[in-house]
Amino acid sequence: MKEVACRDCPLRPLPLFLVQNGEELDLVQSLKKRELMLSAGDTLIHEGQTDAPLYTLRQGWAFRFKTLSDGRRQILTFLLAGDFIGVQQKMGDAAAHGVVTLTDAVFCVFQRDALWELHRQSPAMGFNITWLTAHEESMVDDTLLSVGRRSAEERIAMLLILLFKRAAALQADGGAAGVPFPLTQQHVADGLGLSLVHTNKTLRKLERRGLHRIEDGRLYLRDARALARLADLYGDGRQAQRPLV
Amino acid sequence: MKEVACRDCPLRPLPLFLVQNGEELDLVQSLKKRELMLSAGDTLIHEGQTDAPLYTLRQGWAFRFKTLSDGRRQILTFLLAGDFIGVQQKMGDAAAHGVVTLTDAVFCVFQRDALWELHRQSPAMGFNITWLTAHEESMVDDTLLSVGRRSAEERIAMLLILLFKRAAALQADGGAAGVPFPLTQQHVADGLGLSLVHTNKTLRKLERRGLHRIEDGRLYLRDARALARLADLYGDGRQAQRPLV
DNA sequence: CGACGTGTTGATCTCTCTCAATTAGAGTGG
DNA sequence: CCACTCTAATTGAGAGAGATCAACACGTCG
Secondary structure, three states: OOOOOHHHOOOOOOOOOOOOOHHHHHHHHHHEEEEEEEOOOOEEEOOOOOOOOEEEEEEOOEEEEEEOOOOOEEEEEEEOOOOEEOOOOOOOOOOOOEEEEOOOEEEEEEOOOHHHHHHHHOHHHHHHHHHHHHHHHHHHHHHHHHHHHOOHHHHHHHHHHHHHHHHHHOOOOOOOOOEEOOOOHHHHHHHHOOOHHHHHHHHHHHHHOOOEEEEOOEEEEOOHHHHHHHHOOOOOOOOOOOOOO | OOOOOHHHOOOOOOOOOOOOOHHHHHHHHHHEEEEEEEOOOOEEEOOOOOOOOEEEEEEOOEEEEEEOOOOOEEEEEEEOOOOEEOOOOOOOOOOOOEEEEOOOEEEEEEOOOHHHHHHHHOHHHHHHHHHHHHHHHHHHHHHHHHHHHOOHHHHHHHHHHHHHHHHHOOOOOOOOOOEEOOOOHHHHHHHHOOOHHHHHHHHHHHHHOOOEEEEOOEEEEOOHHHHHHHHOOOOOOOOOOOOOO
8 A cells, every 4th residue: 555645644534633734734744754554453552562653543443452460451442543542651651551453454653752843843733632632531531431330231332322423424424334343342342341241242132122233344323312322322411412423 | 818829839849740941830820810719529610511611720639520310420530739620621612521629629720722822832831731631541541441340459459559649749758647538438439430338348348458548538558569469550561560659 | 416428337139250162254274 | 175273253051249228327517
């Protein structure tokens, strides 16, 4: 595959990306070192690795995770095209989490001090990045609420909805024909703090109930409304009700 | 209590704060609108509130949380002096979480666009803020690992260690005489995804085993080593072992 | 003094985990 | 083309960590 200039990045036109002017694009381009292609299941960053640069996921899926010494693993967030990777660790510091791909994937690699250069040369982009980082955190917050306080059924409903929405936003059809779903049930389990077996049973239950379907690596929401209800999607109702999905 | 100028902020000399030059201090000062004092248990930000400004916690303890519609609550992070509050929500957006104080507390209130002004006028401080935000996220990551994969005993050990370290860092004696511990067992439970009753039983078990003591609102670690071992503090060992506490 | 918040403990109950076994591809080598 | 191996999904059965239900102790406060 040919390397893509930032100017021609296929992600740029998507509605979720903040408009950037030519200068900003040139800046990003100048900080980009190269691209990196990995196969499904490859490790981008090892847990505890000390020299990880800054990446951007251009294509494919991946996830961030932490493990305990006996092997128990918790997936922290799933990464989709457009996500930043590596803002967390201060340069020179050990990565607090690992990153592994779920599919074949392409990453843009930036020089280590890119984060600082970006801030220095373009406060506007720096601002965007802190906002993106904060947004990342709010995704972890959501997961923490799920894992801490939702039942297995509710957690799974929540995960399906959120992943569907994120994946759908990257597609032209908005998910009308389902979205890719490259996770194994083990990934779902590790993302929700559940065991593999219970994840399987719960997933089957929801599927039999007609709430969703996973087939050939694609996810279809068959009753998004019911899923959202199950997940208590909009929390305690102190928030205004918004249309679902 | 008199308002304190940023230049004289008692937090500034602490080792954990990044040195700021006079100009940066003046900038922060110029963005600071006022101070706000709350009593223990007061709400700083309601879940779903739309107009929350940016705050800094100058004194006291607080916590961020989310709730489900049936009242189940998950505490996301505990906030200590020096922490930022409100970077998460984009201006004009609804707060994704609430903030409530655990003790009497003093907040510095900044104008809504302070985040942007800070970036614009001082890229260096902007950079620090994205780093701080990323650091906040890594704390949530840690909690997510606990809640998702650690047993009740392990979670509690982890929480005690982490809160102790954070609180000790704010004290001159580094925690030699214990640290303030203003949480009720309900807060511990809500922070770890446990029930109140089970939290109580586990806390008592660890206390009886001589690992810690909580008395008169103060926390003492009596066997930090054992707690760290229980918590599997440094994860999977791929990270270098560092001295504990 | 009664109401209330917090901590404590015992007795169930149940959701989720662990253990075990089976099925269904996909890939590999002979 | 078939045996063999591996991974992922499935399902049943039994075990257990943690939840829920109930009661009680203690201190504070109006």
